[in-house]
Amino acid sequence: MNANSQNPIISVRELVAKYGDRTVLDRITFEVNRGEIFIILGGSGCGKSTLLKYMIGLYKPAGGQVDIDDENFSGADEENYNRMLRKIGVMYQSGALFGSMTIQENVRLPLDEYTSLPLEAKNAVVASKLALVGLQDSAFKLPSELSGGMIKRAAIARALALNPAIVFLDEPSAGLDPITSAGLDSTIIELSRNLGITFVIVTHELASIYALADRCIMLDAKTKGIIATGKPADLRDNPPNDLVKSFFHRQPLTS
Amino acid sequence: MPSAKETASQSPVASFEILNDSADLLELKISGSLNAGGVAELWTPTTQKIAQAGKNIRVDASAVNLCDSTGAVFLRDLQRLAVSGGHQFQIDNLRPEFAKTLEIFPIDSIVPKKNGVRRSPNLVITVGEATWNLIEDLRNQIIFLGQLSAALYHVMLHPRQLHVKKILQIFQAAAVEGLPIVGLISLLTGLIIASQSVGPLRTYGADIHVIYLVSLIMFRELGPIMTAILLAGRTGSAFAAEIGTMKVNEELDALKTMGLDPVRFLVVERVIAGFWAMPFLTIYSMLLGSGAAFIVMLGNGYSLSALYVELTTYCNVTDVMEGMLKSFFFGVLVTGVGCLRGIQTRAGASSVGISTTRAVVSSIILIIASDCIFTFISTTLRATTVSMP
Ligand SMILES: Nc1ncnc2c1ncn2[C@@H]1O[C@H](COP(=O)(O)OP(=O)(O)O)[C@@H](O)[C@H]1O
Ligand SMILES: [Mg+2]
Numbered sequence: 001m002n003a004n005s006q007n008p009i010i011s012v013r014e015l016v017a018k019y020g021d022r023t024v025l026d027r028i029t030f031e032v033n034r035g036e037i038f039i040i041l042g043g044s045g046c047g048k049s050t051l052l053k054y055m056i057g058l059y060k061p062a063g064g065q066v067d068i069d070d071e072n073f074s075g076a077d078e079e080n081y082n083r084m085l086r087k088i089g090v091m092y093q094s095g096a097l098f099g100s101m102t103i104q105e106n107v108r109l110p111l112d113e114y115t116s117l118p119l120e121a122k123n124a125v126v127a128s129k130l131a132l133v134g135l136q137d138s139a140f141k142l143p144s145e146l147s148g149g150m151i152k153r154a155a156i157a158r159a160l161a162l163n164p165a166i167v168f169l170d171e172p173s174a175g176l177d178p179i180t181s182a183g184l185d186s187t188i189i190e191l192s193r194n195l196g197i198t199f200v201i202v203t204h205e206l207a208s209i210y211a212l213a214d215r216c217i218m219l220d221a222k223t224k225g226i227i228a229t230g231k232p233a234d235l236r237d238n239p240p241n242d243l244v245k246s247f248f249h250r251q252p253l254t255s
Numbered sequence: 256m257p258s259a260k261e262t263a264s265q266s267p268v269a270s271f272e273i274l275n276d277s278a279d280l281l282e283l284k285i286s287g288s289l290n291a292g293g294v295a296e297l298w299t300p301t302t303q304k305i306a307q308a309g310k311n312i313r314v315d316a317s318a319v320n321l322c323d324s325t326g327a328v329f330l331r332d333l334q335r336l337a338v339s340g341g342h343q344f345q346i347d348n349l350r351p352e353f354a355k356t357l358e359i360f361p362i363d364s365i366v367p368k369k370n371g372v373r374r375s376p377n378l379v380i381t382v383g384e385a386t387w388n389l390i391e392d393l394r395n396q397i398i399f400l401g402q403l404s405a406a407l408y409h410v411m412l413h414p415r416q417l418h419v420k421k422i423l424q425i426f427q428a429a430a431v432e433g434l435p436i437v438g439l440i441s442l443l444t445g446l447i448i449a450s451q452s453v454g455p456l457r458t459y460g461a462d463i464h465v466i467y468l469v470s471l472i473m474f475r476e477l478g479p480i481m482t483a484i485l486l487a488g489r490t491g492s493a494f495a496a497e498i499g500t501m502k503v504n505e506e507l508d509a510l511k512t513m514g515l516d517p518v519r520f521l522v523v524e525r526v527i528a529g530f531w532a533m534p535f536l537t538i539y540s541m542l543l544g545s546g547a548a549f550i551v552m553l554g555n556g557y558s559l560s561a562l563y564v565e566l567t568t569y570c571n572v573t574d575v576m577e578g579m580l581k582s583f584f585f586g587v588l589v590t591g592v593g594c595l596r597g598i599q600t601r602a603g604a605s606s607v608g609i610s611t612t613r614a615v616v617s618s619i620i621l622i623i624a625s626d627c628i629f630t631f632i633s634t635t636l637r638a639t640t641v642s643m644p
Binding site for chain 2: 098099100104111114115116117118120121123124125126127128129131132136137139140142143144160162163190191194195
């Protein structure tokens with residue numbers, strides 16, 4: 001899109017992720033380019049959500065580091081970490097909306113905290129973000145009054161509230177019907193192409209993967225590392241190993 | 256790349272000037288960065304200007320060097336203001352990449368839709384709802400009592416279905432781990448009542464009766480009541496929070512669809528544990544409360560044997576039995592109410608908090624109400640069987 005499209009916006013180097021003594025990811029390295037839609041694939045329980053949590057700095061890596069915009073993010077001190085957090089928006093797998101606030105208040109919370117916009121301006125911004133995910137009619141409902149898919153969409157609207165440069169989505173289309181899911185995909189593409197937002201997405205939906213991904217990586221629980229990198233169509237046509245092949249062709253593993 | 260820096264709010268980043276204010280056209284020139292910072296400065300003055308003007312609007316955006324989605328919402332709002340007043344609106348010289356951003360946010364997308372806004376209720380509705388809730392709650396408590404009895408009956412017929420280990424775990428948490436706090440409060444209460452009543456009784460030369468006074472209070476009333484209130488705070492609330500969280504996570508629904516009755520699966524063991532935990536703690540409370548009176552009187556120079564004679568002369572086993580009877584009842588009451596409030600949890604984290612509060616408050620109210628009934632019955636019985644001194 002512009003001159004520095006070439007240098008990566010996120011670079012993960014030799015990252016080691018552990019829960020207690022148990023290593024979930026072992027020395028993984030990859031880069032996410034500016035403005036691209038980057039997808040993380042892998043079987044259930046292989047560490048996709050874990051990787052996302054390390055990338056957004058919720059946990060300190062046991063080894064290696066995560067850089068955002070060429071700045072050390074995983075090892076940043078509190079002040080720098082908080083400053084860099086403004087560049088990212090996150091949608092957690094469960095949505096993680098605040099149950100005591102309406103959808104409008106949930107999406108407005110970051111605006112209340114970080115901008116000096118007048119209330120009506122904030123409400124207009126919130127309405128525009130909710131319109132992006134098709135939830136304009138639910139602004140005054142509580143999260144408990146929404147379906148699972150609507151909660152996810154509201155959570156995406158909240159992740160977008162501060163116009164972050166990078167948006168992390170953990171399984172955005174899980175639990176959505178195909179039409180809503182396709183609508184969400186085209187919203188993501190629009191946001192990426194028109195606003196230059198970089199997306200890092202965990203998903204299993206083959207249709208979404210083909211529609212969205214500029215590039216993807218596939219994780220594996222056994223090797224605790226990346227077993228494939230590339231464009232989804234390439235991985236489908238020339239799978240580097242059986243696991244990738246069975247994933248893209250939706251076959252059970254035969255071994 | 257507009258997105259990377261767009262939320263930064265530094266020194267004045269955006270401004271507007273009026274190029275031309277004729278009879279039917281207001282021309283504005285907007286310059287600078289239309290991001291959260293710039294829009295925060297411009298929003299109020301420009302919207303006011305346009306609302307007051309009440310004529311066609313033309314915006315020159317040639318000097319806009321950044322326009323993120325907040326900026327797009329801002330421009331759309333200016334348009335909405337003009338159009339809703341029946342006037343024309345036009346933006347000129349907006350850079351093509353910003354025009355694209357504007358396209359993502361059509362004009363109707365920025366208007367908060369008002370449907371579903373909660374109206375603040377009036378007094379009549381509030382009072383009516385509160386009354387109805389009270390009746391409804393009473394009904395639910397009776398239904399729950401029925402379900403609990405049925406479940407207990409079922410367990411009596413099929414004792415193998417009972418998870419004894421689970422009961423022991425709950426008993427451990429509720430009773431054994433509750434000993435220190437129950438002990439502390441009982442000891443303190445005994446000490447306070449004893450040391451404060453020595454003086455008044457001494458004026459009649461009756462200070463030895465402090466033992467009688469404190470022991471009777473602890474055996475019949477305060478032992479079971481204080482223990483029950485502590486159990487409500489420690490254990491009833493924990494049950495409400497635990498079951499309430501399960502409810503929020505749809506675990507109770509999962510139990511139901513597996514054909515498992517939540518009352519039988521979750522409540523029975525807790526109530527049985529509570530049934531035994533309360534008397535266990537109550538005896539301890541009675542001992543320490545009455546013991547505290549002994550400590551005070553020993554400190555006042557009485558001999559242990561004199562105090563013992565005083566105790567056995569005036570207090571008897573029926574006093575202790577009365578307290579113990581209450582304690583069994585309170586144990587079931589407190590744990591049952593805790594579980595019921597947990598099951599009644601609605602959705603969301605805050606409703607777990609509400610359930611916990613409700614568990615403690617209803618328990619305390621019910622403890623006091625039922626204690627009044629107990630005391631009334633026992634006084635009546637005593638009056639009819641023994642002639643009061
Ligand atoms: N908080 C945690 N504590 C311990 N182990 C965890 C925790 N979260 C996840 N795990 C384990 O780490 C592995 C990866 O989990 P996760 O990243 O959630 O997988 P997924 O790829 O399905 O998102 C799983 O085996 C899971 O059991
Ligand atoms: Mg996951």
